[in-house]
Amino acid sequence: AAKAAGRNRFHLFDEDLRGRLDMRRDSERDLSQALAEGAPEVWFQPIRGPDGRTLAGLEALVRWHHPRHGWVPPNEIVAAAATMGLAESLLRLVLERSCAMMLDLRARGHGAVRVAMNVSPREMAQVPVDEIVLDRLRALGLPAAAFEIEITEETALDIAAVGDRLAALSGAGVRVALDDFGAGYSSLSSLRQFRTSRIKIDRALVTGLGGSDDKRGMVQAVLGLGRSLGLEVVAEGVETAEDLAALQALGCPFLQGYHLGRPMPADAILAALPASAPRAA
Ligand code: C2E
Numbered sequence: 001a002a003k004a005a006g007r008n009r010f011h012l013f014d015e016d017l018r019g020r021l022d023m024r025r026d027s028e029r030d031l032s033q034a035l036a037e038g039a040p041e042v043w044f045q046p047i048r049g050p051d052g053r054t055l056a057g058l059e060a061l062v063r064w065h066h067p068r069h070g071w072v073p074p075n076e077i078v079a080a081a082a083t084m085g086l087a088e089s090l091l092r093l094v095l096e097r098s099c100a101m102m103l104d105l106r107a108r109g110h111g112a113v114r115v116a117m118n119v120s121p122r123e124m125a126q127v128p129v130d131e132i133v134l135d136r137l138r139a140l141g142l143p144a145a146a147f148e149i150e151i152t153e154e155t156a157l158d159i160a161a162v163g164d165r166l167a168a169l170s171g172a173g174v175r176v177a178l179d180d181f182g183a184g185y186s187s188l189s190s191l192r193q194f195r196t197s198r199i200k201i202d203r204a205l206v207t208g209l210g211g212s213d214d215k216r217g218m219v220q221a222v223l224g225l226g227r228s229l230g231l232e233v234v235a236e237g238v239e240t241a242e243d244l245a246a247l248q249a250l251g252c253p254f255l256q257g258y259h260l261g262r263p264m265p266a267d268a269i270l271a272a273l274p275a276s277a278p279r280a281a
């Protein structure tokens, strides 16, 4: 019986692995057509002010529902695009939806809500992100300061090319946020190299910080770093009322997480906007 169970377990693992390989192969194969049809969606997650209510920004997050495999995780979409030479198409799709959101926000009197888009270091190295982004913002009459690029660090990266592109973007007024700070390879020197104006604390340090002196100490240290360097700090992964209370006690200026709003389709975000403040005469 033990042997049978063992074999069964191996079989399950095997099936699971095969399923994932199938999914990767099919995603790569089908992504090109999906992008051509505009099938991938872009959802937006609220970034809130220190009160936990005010809408300060929106982070664009790609979503793709594969007809056979269901929702494909964003990191796999990005990886598949890079493998298939589709990085620029994907970037343009997310950028276009992000700009559409900025136009909708402005039309509703919420132009101060900043829209942030993720760009992987690999995309940043391979695609002229600075030219593409600045062209689109200019063409649509959108202010660079209302747009933000979120970038994560990666080892074995062409830091020079990435640094130049980020310098061009930030020189034009686009904000740069260093994502997933405190996880992986984030270093203090890259804050300067990447022209960062914002730090996003990785949710591994945030979720459950109320019950962890270690996490709370590290979040407090990043908040101090932000204050010393004049950088805005966002806490990611605020999952509970306890997380929120602990972050508010520490004076964290920007907050994001399931407790404060899940990623939602653009329509749902726009429908949930508070009535805009009347314009001053
Ligand atoms: P990220 O940029 O760090 O985005 C935050 C991720 O955490 C999102 O996952 C979001 O749904 C999730 N999240 C938000 N609040 C909470 C929370 O309270 N608890 C937990 N457990 N998770 C939370 P998602 O959408 O699956 O995206 C994963 C990663 O994929 C992103 O991490 C980003 O690095 C990448 N990504 C997403 N969209 C794009 C894109 O359009 N382009 C590129 N290059 N990368 C993208």
Ligand code: MG
Residues within 6 Å of the ligand: 059, 118, 150, 179
């Ligand atoms: Mg991000």
Ligand code: MG
Residues within 6 Å of the ligand: 179, 180, 200, 202, 203, 236
């Ligand atoms: Mg992050």
Ligand code: MG
Residues within 6 Å of the ligand: 179, 180
């Ligand atoms: Mg991440």
